[in-house]
Amino acid sequence: MKSLRIFDTPTEVAGAVADRLAEVLAQHPRPVITFPTGSTMLPVYREIVARSQTGQLDLRGVQGIQLDEYAGVDDHTEASFRAWLHEHLLAPTGITAFHTLPAHDPTPAALASYEQVIASYGGVDLAILGIGGNGHIAFNEPGSPADSRTRVVELDRRTRQANERYWTDSDAFVPTRAVTQGIGTILEAREVLLIATGAEKAEILHEALHGPVSEHVPASLIRSHPHAEVLADAAAGRQPSDSSARESDRLSA
Template identity: 40%
Template sequence: MIISLCDSPQDVADLAAQRVADLLHDTPRAVLGLPTGRTPIRMYEELATRASDGEVDFSQATSFNLDEFVGIGVSHPGSYRAYMKGHLFDRVGITEARGHVLDGLAADPDAECARFEEAIEAAGGIDLMILGLGANGHIGFNEPDATLQARTHRVTLLEPSRKANAEFFDGDPSRVPAEAMTMGMGTILKARRILLLVTGSSKAATVAALITGPVTTQLPASFLQLHADVELICDTEAAAQIR
């Protein structure tokens, strides 16, 4: 794992945006795996600015989002499709046909997960997967558990994950859907290259554990140790406990 240490969250965003811009310059038809949450917002803002200035072109790129809540659709402001449209898709010209997000209103979520896996395979797999990190070590919505599912699947969210997403639901964790669909760790690890973006002191212990601790289903992010091309881009606060 390569560790790129930045002075601030904005520097993390700028470096991550540069990695995306470099990839699209070299591979215009690249397939991206994209996250939601607070951490990537600055990166999306930077990419939107660069796209507006003509410095990066998303016109031929394809993307697949890591996850989506079960039971809400794009019209709900807390949906990840709405998040992506507002922060990136509509600002850089990624159409619905190329910006793939799981359908939270699918009649059969399990079938929707299978369809999503097939779509990733049909696109040739993911060239660059961008990830955030949950404070409890989850990646996407792969929560700490006795076992992990490899492929895109339906999951019951733990309370820390519902609290972390409460800001998108009027600050009330009880209004966050109890279930979601998420890429599995196997799907994530099949990406050719991975960027992990982490900021803030609240995740410092988790960062240290995922780098130096054992690979364990109780810390899903630790499975990134098994990938051949991972770059951790973090600020000094998130890196404070790395030895």
């Protein structure tokens, strides 16, 4: 693993993510990037959109790859991750090349085709990730194999509870299954950037970075990646026994 960087606020984390995205765009005119969803990413995407609209970032050449999605949803499901990304990132920045997971009908052939699309792009340049309260990355719940590929998974009860707020009375159901890039698929990206903000992520982030590297805490597996970096705010990055966070901490696998 490359490093852990801790900032005072989520706004500063957002700026650091946007800065790294600018560097990637300078290196690759059409970079392949995976984008996560969730409340952690809202300030990040606001910053990226703001820079896009002022001409500081041009994301129109980005090749977007979907990380995860609820199983059974389609383009008309308001609470789908695709719809969320379209609203908060894709439409405002002009990203039109976005390859979605075959969530509506995730047959083995469709899942294999999705993996082939990633290979046809030459692999992922930057995998941006969040971390779930139980340590999941994408929808790889605890116990997911380190070499897993894109597949259908059963969602952990805690994950479903955390995501219930996105489903309204007008939606048909709160899914119990999802389609996700596997951990093996994710770790093939040339660079991994994991984002964590908020005090509620402090304990699981500390476990992922300082506990055993284990499939029981999927996020811990990024420590095996030579170009993985974690960006956290002070609340998420604090040591459980500390009242304040360090500004920067270098880690190794």
